[in-house]
Amino acid sequence: MIEYIKGEIAELTPATAVIDCNGLGYLANISLNTYSAIQGKSTCKLYIYEAIREDAYVFYGFSDKQERELFLLLISVSGIGGNTARMILSALSPSELCNVISSENANLLKTVKGIGLKTAQRVIVDLKDKIKTTSGAASISSGVAMMNVEVHEEAVAALTMLGFAAVPSQKVVNLILQEEPTIPVEKVIKLALKRL
Structure with missing residues (x-):
């Protein structure tokens, strides 16, 4: 399993990044949060999630581990695939998403394109207990080096x-x-x- 890819940014769009790693170009689907984090840089390190299916082998790249952990939690919810999870992480920052889930704000979550009320409620119900520990660890870590x-x-x-x-x-x-x-x-x- 690939943990991360580190190298030069060969191509960058708001949805994808091509990372040149010793002459081999890796295409990773990214969120807008990751795009903002790596935009303007010549090199970067992306934490990777590999989605391996019968018809495709897709990389999802994240600028930090917290965003990748949230992505993994989102795709564990029934009815949410990689692209929908990426859409949610593009609309909300990791800390905003943690707040939305812990405060059970389904209305704000359903403003994300492709998320209806039932899906938003399912995300909140499935992840509320899991997100508390993630956001707790994140809030304590954020003040630390x-x-x-x-x-x-x-x-x-x-x-x-x-x-x-x-x-x-x-x-x-x-x-x-x-x-x-x-x-x-x-x-x-x-x-x-x-x-x-």
């Missing part, structure tokens, strides 16, 4: 691989990083193991 976001993600990933549930792991790691923002990932994991 980028290094801490990487430490946070690595620590939570390590704890979940060790068999701990994701939500309690995120909460413990958040608390540890609030107490000691510059702590290395190994110490975060050791402290988390004592608390879980």
Whole structure:
């Protein structure tokens, strides 16, 4: 599985980006949020989701991991495919989408092209509990340096691989990083193991 593609931006439109990676051009479908983030740059790094179907092999690219996580949550909802999820992420920023879902604002969600009231309600019902943990992790991480976001993600990933549930792991790691923002990932994991 491809985690990310890093290279020169060969072509860029509001809907797609072609990334030249050592002479090989990868076409990724992107949202307007990602387009705004990479516009005007000569190189970029896109986190990738691969949609592999019988008739197509499609890449979706995201400028950050939070947007990709929201995309994965959206496509887990019945009736929402990759293009619809990309449309939602183009209309709303990741933080706006988290707010819309947590506040159960179906009317704002149905203003997105291709989303009716029933689909908007289904998105809210399916993702309300999942989005709280995502937005909670995002809001705590946003005030912290980028290094801490990487430490946070690595620590939570390590704890979940060790068999701990994701939500309690995120909460413990958040608390540890609030107490000691510059702590290395190994110490975060050791402290988390004592608390879980």
